[in-house]
Amino acid sequence: MAFTLNKPKTYYLPIALFIALLVSLYLMSDATQVSSQFSDLFSTLIVLNIAGTIFLAGILVNNIGWLWRQSKQQAIGSKITTRIVVLFLAISVIPTGTVFYFSNKLLHHSIDSWFDVQIDGAMQDAIELSQRSLDGRTRNMLKSTRQLAAHLAGESDMLMSLTLDSLREQYGAQELTVLSKQGRIIVTTNLDPQVLVPNIPDRAILSQIRQGNEYIGLEPNQDSSLWIRSLVPLQSVNPPRYLQAIYTVPDDISQLATSVGTAYTAYKELSYLRQSLKFSFSLTLSLVLLFSVLAASWASFLFARQIVAPIRQLVKGTHAVAKGDYDKKLKVTQDDELGALLNSFNEMTTRLSNTRKQAELAQRSTEDQHAYLNTILAHLSNGVLSFDLAFKLRTVNQGAEQILNHPLSSYTGLSLDIISKRFPALDQITSLLQDKLSNTTTEWQHELIIEIEHQKKTLLFKGMPLLASNKKLSGYIVVFDDVTAIIQAQRNAAWGEVARRLAHEIKNPLTPIQLSAERMQRKLAKELDPANAEVLNKSTRTIVQQVTALKSMVNDFSDFARPPQSRLQAVDLGPFIEDIASLYQGQIAIFTIDIEDHLPKVEADTIRLRQVIVNLIKNAQEAILDAPEGSITIRIYKSSLAGTVEISIADNGSGIDNEMLTHLFEPYVTSKVKGTGLGLAVVKKIIDEHNGHIYVKPNQQKGTTFIIELPVSKTINTTNNS
Amino acid sequence: MPFFSSLSFAQDASLNTGVSIKQAQLKQQDNILFLKANIHYQFNPKVIEALNNGITLTFNVKLNIVIERSWLWNKHLYTIILPYHIKYHTLAATYQVTDLTTQRQQSFASLPAAVYALGNLKEIPLHKLSIDLLQKPNHSAILSAYLNIEALPLPMRPLAYITPAWHLSSSYQWPLH
Numbered sequence: 001m002a003f004t005l006n007k008p009k010t011y012y013l014p015i016a017l018f019i020a021l022l023v024s025l026y027l028m029s030d031a032t033q034v035s036s037q038f039s040d041l042f043s044t045l046i047v048l049n050i051a052g053t054i055f056l057a058g059i060l061v062n063n064i065g066w067l068w069r070q071s072k073q074q075a076i077g078s079k080i081t082t083r084i085v086v087l088f089l090a091i092s093v094i095p096t097g098t099v100f101y102f103s104n105k106l107l108h109h110s111i112d113s114w115f116d117v118q119i120d121g122a123m124q125d126a127i128e129l130s131q132r133s134l135d136g137r138t139r140n141m142l143k144s145t146r147q148l149a150a151h152l153a154g155e156s157d158m159l160m161s162l163t164l165d166s167l168r169e170q171y172g173a174q175e176l177t178v179l180s181k182q183g184r185i186i187v188t189t190n191l192d193p194q195v196l197v198p199n200i201p202d203r204a205i206l207s208q209i210r211q212g213n214e215y216i217g218l219e220p221n222q223d224s225s226l227w228i229r230s231l232v233p234l235q236s237v238n239p240p241r242y243l244q245a246i247y248t249v250p251d252d253i254s255q256l257a258t259s260v261g262t263a264y265t266a267y268k269e270l271s272y273l274r275q276s277l278k279f280s281f282s283l284t285l286s287l288v289l290l291f292s293v294l295a296a297s298w299a300s301f302l303f304a305r306q307i308v309a310p311i312r313q314l315v316k317g318t319h320a321v322a323k324g325d326y327d328k329k330l331k332v333t334q335d336d337e338l339g340a341l342l343n344s345f346n347e348m349t350t351r352l353s354n355t356r357k358q359a360e361l362a363q364r365s366t367e368d369q370h371a372y373l374n375t376i377l378a379h380l381s382n383g384v385l386s387f388d389l390a391f392k393l394r395t396v397n398q399g400a401e402q403i404l405n406h407p408l409s410s411y412t413g414l415s416l417d418i419i420s421k422r423f424p425a426l427d428q429i430t431s432l433l434q435d436k437l438s439n440t441t442t443e444w445q446h447e448l449i450i451e452i453e454h455q456k457k458t459l460l461f462k463g464m465p466l467l468a469s470n471k472k473l474s475g476y477i478v479v480f481d482d483v484t485a486i487i488q489a490q491r492n493a494a495w496g497e498v499a500r501r502l503a504h505e506i507k508n509p510l511t512p513i514q515l516s517a518e519r520m521q522r523k524l525a526k527e528l529d530p531a532n533a534e535v536l537n538k539s540t541r542t543i544v545q546q547v548t549a550l551k552s553m554v555n556d557f558s559d560f561a562r563p564p565q566s567r568l569q570a571v572d573l574g575p576f577i578e579d580i581a582s583l584y585q586g587q588i589a590i591f592t593i594d595i596e597d598h599l600p601k602v603e604a605d606t607i608r609l610r611q612v613i614v615n616l617i618k619n620a621q622e623a624i625l626d627a628p629e630g631s632i633t634i635r636i637y638k639s640s641l642a643g644t645v646e647i648s649i650a651d652n653g654s655g656i657d658n659e660m661l662t663h664l665f666e667p668y669v670t671s672k673v674k675g676t677g678l679g680l681a682v683v684k685k686i687i688d689e690h691n692g693h694i695y696v697k698p699n700q701q702k703g704t705t706f707i708i709e710l711p712v713s714k715t716i717n718t719t720n721n722s
Numbered sequence: 723m724p725f726f727s728s729l730s731f732a733q734d735a736s737l738n739t740g741v742s743i744k745q746a747q748l749k750q751q752d753n754i755l756f757l758k759a760n761i762h763y764q765f766n767p768k769v770i771e772a773l774n775n776g777i778t779l780t781f782n783v784k785l786n787i788v789i790e791r792s793w794l795w796n797k798h799l800y801t802i803i804l805p806y807h808i809k810y811h812t813l814a815a816t817y818q819v820t821d822l823t824t825q826r827q828q829s830f831a832s833l834p835a836a837v838y839a840l841g842n843l844k845e846i847p848l849h850k851l852s853i854d855l856l857q858k859p860n861h862s863a864i865l866s867a868y869l870n871i872e873a874l875p876l877p878m879r880p881l882a883y884i885t886p887a888w889h890l891s892s893s894y895q896w897p898l899h
Binding site for chain 2: 042043046131202217218219226260261264
């Protein structure tokens, strides 16, 4: 899978700046040439280059600071960056510095070599020769001026004005001017008639001449030619007057002298600028050196960052993958091996992500199946147990706990041996399972009758080996069910059939027997003597009584065999029980009724439920018959099981044998001398018809307690509540 | 009759700084304004050494006509630059002062005379300026004289910029009205 390549644009600015500075350095270097057109920009270029160098130095300081912080934080890639930067600097500084040192030295030597003692002397001699050559001429000119002054001595200003022009022509002067003491022009004449204003000497010359001295001097003209200015005071003139004569130097001499003077001046200037030249060249070289080093350092940082960036990305990506983030994608900015590495990483994470998604789907599917199985197991009325090969309990469902009335799930992970030792109540089951699981490798089935909470239960166990996908034995699974109710129902059905047949077969002849006995007693009693009549009377009475008893027994059978005909309605148990109990007030010494407040109504057939309560009270009454302080307690309360109300009828009578407790609700089981043994069987049948439950438990001290659980009618109570 | 717009005498407080403007004046004559100024140049040994070694020094005399503003910087109306050269002529052993505006050249046997002539500006016509300026309030003239370092030989410029001895300048401002 290929990822888009993002080209960084971070190089444009450095490259542009680098080129700009390079051009600037070139221009500065060029400007140092005498004939360069960039000479006027020299200072600006220096400022620009220094500013550029400072900028680069700032970047370097900033980068070093960044690298220092990175190293301090031990950031990824800081060591590589440091190494690259140091390597770059070493590579750039050593050769550049060497070149700089030797270039600078060579430059200084070259500049020094321009100047030589001999050249100095020659130049000095040349200028001196020129000056001496001109000195002779100037002295001659001074003499001429003196002669001119002698001509003008003692003359008035007016006369001077008349003679001055001819004198100028006579002596070959360019210009003659007579000046006053204050430097005011008195008379002047010039070879060039267009020149109206004469050349006035400066204040220093005037001051010198006023003191009676003479002046002679060579002066350059504007057109590079030379002239000689001479001033002498005029004798015997009052007020004092001064004659200034200006002579031109012949062009050939003037040009030669000027040429020598210009060359000398240029050499002297160059000599004077020697140090400045060295400084300028050194400055340029230094800037080039600094620029090279700083640019190299910047490049090193850019290069290092370029190298380290994908490594950092890789490390971050690896950390993300280590944390489980397989969707992490790295930005690919390079088209080289590192870019290929990033691409490979991205491909790897994509594959990992896909694999994880598939694994998650598979896991979710497994979890769904597990939840599905758990839900099925939890809602199975059958008990399900699973064991591993070491007979350790692995799985228990709610059905198993409900059937055995034992918190089996807390035994998960325990072996059958340990469960057997710790919980003897389960001994029968653990023994059976140990026996079957150890010795049977195929499917097995076994019925087991055990006593749970004083009730005998018939459990049907089925076991089978648990095979893994590779057909190897991985454990065992045991499914069991409480078949007590089924067996009881079968038994009840059988008894019901017996009772129905008995009722049918016995009840029919009873009425003729009773009627015949009564008729016989009525007919024969008058004809017999009193003694026989008494016998007859006694016999017929016995027959009638027995027939009545038989009828009663047959009615009981009928009741037992009769199909359910309950008409359920909402019954408030409190008043209902109080109403029944009122019939027995006074008959029982200690008769306590305890009814909880706010009891919900139950769905019940009042007639049949009354039959149950009456039957149980009668039983209790009979049980406490011989007890000195016999008492009966009826309690009605909300059961710990939700949606159930319990009625307990307890006595402190003789109690019931443990042997009998388990068969108490079966037909023809009774401890009474008289009785059909169907009372409690009918009671149980009625309670079953109410979807309730009845059980008996012996009191701790004495007596027996019957407990009836009746379900609360949800619809009725919901209606009432609303 | 000449009308003197203003006559100002600058204090001789910067004798050691190299340049000080002693006097500056704008004078109206025949509808033309003339500048008259007396600038005192005091060359230090470094400058004199350069001059004697053939270096030509360029001094600019700059006249600015500005409107003074209280809250903002002055508004510049006119700027006139008058450049002057001074150099040493080895052969003639004279100092030459050249007015580059008029190309008028003068030679002086001594440096003080040349320096005096350099600073002695006599009635320089300022055709660019109108005589009405002298009537306007808030208008000021700023006269400054300075050594033009950029006119020095190229190798000297970097050092001249960073050496105080080459920083020869002075400025003086006076109101026109």
